[in-house]
Amino acid sequence: MSPRQKKSELVQISKSPIPAWHQSTEVTTACPLLYVTGTIKGKKKPGGMESARGNQVHRTGSEYASWCAHKEVAMDLEAFDRFARGAGPEAAKILAGMRESYKVDFLHLFATEVPMSLDENFQPTDVFGSLEGTCKDSELPSAYTGVLDALYMFREESKAVIDDLKTHFFPYDPDKYLQGKTYCTFVFQHFPWVNEITFRLIFVRYRNMVRSVSYTRDDLPALIEEIKAARARQVTIHEAYDAGKEIEVYPGPHCLYCPLLSDHSCPIGKYNEYEQLSWEERAKFALWYPIFSKVNNAVMKARVQETGKPIVLKDFNGKIYQFGPVDSEGFVFPLFQATANGIAMDKEGNPSLPIVSLLMDHVHAFPDDTKWLGDLTISSTKLMGPLKSSKSAKTSHRVITKQAIEDTAEKVTKIKFQAKPLEKLPDENEEPDEDGEDSEDNEF
Numbered sequence: 541m542s543p544r545q546k547k548s549e550l551v552q553i554s555k556s557p558i559p560a561w562h563q564s565t566e567v568t569t570a571c572p573l574l575y576v577t578g579t580i581k582g583k584k585k586p587g588g589m590e591s592a593r594g595n596q597v598h599r600t601g602s603e604y605a606s607w608c609a610h611k612e613v614a615m616d617l618e619a620f621d622r623f624a625r626g627a628g629p630e631a632a633k634i635l636a637g638m639r640e641s642y643k644v645d646f647l648h649l650f651a652t653e654v655p656m657s658l659d660e661n662f663q664p665t666d667v668f669g670s671l672e673g674t675c676k677d678s679e680l681p682s683a684y685t686g687v688l689d690a691l692y693m694f695r696e697e698s699k700a701v702i703d704d705l706k707t708h709f710f711p712y713d714p715d716k717y718l719q720g721k722t723y724c725t726f727v728f729q730h731f732p733w734v735n736e737i738t739f740r741l742i743f744v745r746y747r748n749m750v751r752s753v754s755y756t757r758d759d760l761p762a763l764i765e766e767i768k769a770a771r772a773r774q775v776t777i778h779e780a781y782d783a784g785k786e787i788e789v790y791p792g793p794h795c796l797y798c799p800l801l802s803d804h805s806c807p808i809g810k811y812n813e814y815e816q817l818s819w820e821e822r823a824k825f826a827l828w829y830p831i832f833s834k835v836n837n838a839v840m841k842a843r844v845q846e847t848g849k850p851i852v853l854k855d856f857n858g859k860i861y862q863f864g865p866v867d868s869e870g871f872v873f874p875l876f877q878a879t880a881n882g883i884a885m886d887k888e889g890n891p892s893l894p895i896v897s898l899l900m901d902h903v904h905a906f907p908d909d910t911k912w913l914g915d916l917t918i919s920s921t922k923l924m925g926p927l928k929s930s931k932s933a934k935t936s937h938r939v940i941t942k943q944a945i946e947d948t949a950e951k952v953t954k955i956k957f958q959a960k961p962l963e964k965l966p967d968e969n970e971e972p973d974e975d976g977e978d979s980e981d982n983e984f
């Protein structure tokens with residue numbers, strides 16, 4: 541070994557090794573100090589139990605999809621229960637929403653839990669067994685990596701679908717994070733014949749709660765640029781750390797994964813909104829505040845009503861606020877055309893439907909632009925309110941209409957953040973049935 545070689549090895553050893561970019565890297569690099577503490581120094585992140593459950597749910601989902609493909613069925617509830625039971629009671633509870641709504645397209649399922657990696661030049665590397673032969677392995681180190689929960693292939697249409705199971709309480713759109721863009725880039729690069737990919741997030745706590753985004757091969761250069769920029773941010777943090785520079789700190793939702801939040805050693809803890817109150821204090825505040833606000837508003841409203849004068853406040857910076865009546869204008873779009881005693885009819889004796897008729901004109905003029913029309917709905921309160929008030933003789937005949945309408949209704953799950961009274965305290969110490977390793981594929 542030449543002295544030159546030895547020197548280069550020494551330089552290599554003194555540098556922090558840069559792991560491949562992974563979906564969790566996007567969260568941890570949001571605050572460089574979180575990345576340095578958790579990833580470079582390896583200090584354990586809080587939330588190991590939640591990660592374990594997330595991993596169990598992923599494993600159950602992919603075992604179930606493989607089973608259905610093997611049996612050539614779209615659903616097998618008995619098998620679902622068997623796999624969910626094996627994952628542990630908590631994971632089984634989480635999977636409840638998925639149980640009766642998730643259908644496996646067994647004809648097009650290519651594989652489940654598919655690891656994919658790209659090198660720094662975005663060429664496939666570490667090509668996994670089931671992908672061998674689809675593309676060339678560059679044999680270079682992996683720079684981007686991830687595991688696809690389920691991959692569906694539609695050869696005839698040059699399309700692919702990627703499913704990713706999510707255990708989050710609050711569904712979000714797939715373009716909020718880079719995960720979907722990265723996974724679609726993986727598939728475009730591994731399967732040169734694929735021209736369009738749909739990435740679907742399946743929120744397993746709820747029935748039919750799916751959010752999706754699609755990309756075509758034309759989008760690939762932009763996707764690569766975005767992922768490259770994320771990798772550059774990761775590399776910059778390593779460079780700053782290796783150079784002994786002061787590491788920057790940025791608070792945000794990612795603080796919840798930070799070891800420095802849980803041990804109160806965040807350097808900006810005093811100003812960090814995530815560290816200022818305990819969760820119990822926040823919950824108490826959330827219970828107290830709406831009650832106080834309601835009473836306070838009622839007292840102020842009474843004062844304005846009695847005096848006929850709004851309440852005016854000038855703050856310390858000289859900004860002026862007025863508390864009093866504020867009217868605003870909005871729009872509603874009537875389905876029918878109201879008359880003094882009912883609704884207007886057209887020449888053929890049918891009800892006049894001005895909005896529907898304009899929408900139908902759109903359909904005829906632009907038949908390729910109708911997808912958004914499938915999402916148009918009437919709110920349940922507006923429609924069902926009058927149909928429910930069927931006490932008088934005049935309204936009793938609405939019962940049949942109400943029933944018929946209810947039969948066509950589509951159930952949607954709405955998720956609100958609110959306080960819910962419980963009979964007893966939940967068992968916080970319930971352990972997952974299997975070990976949850978703190979692997980790179982833990983759910984964030």
Ligand code: SF4
Nearest residue numbers: 571574791795798806
């Ligand atoms: S707690 Fe502090 S160090 Fe940790 S992620 Fe938040 S801001 Fe960064």
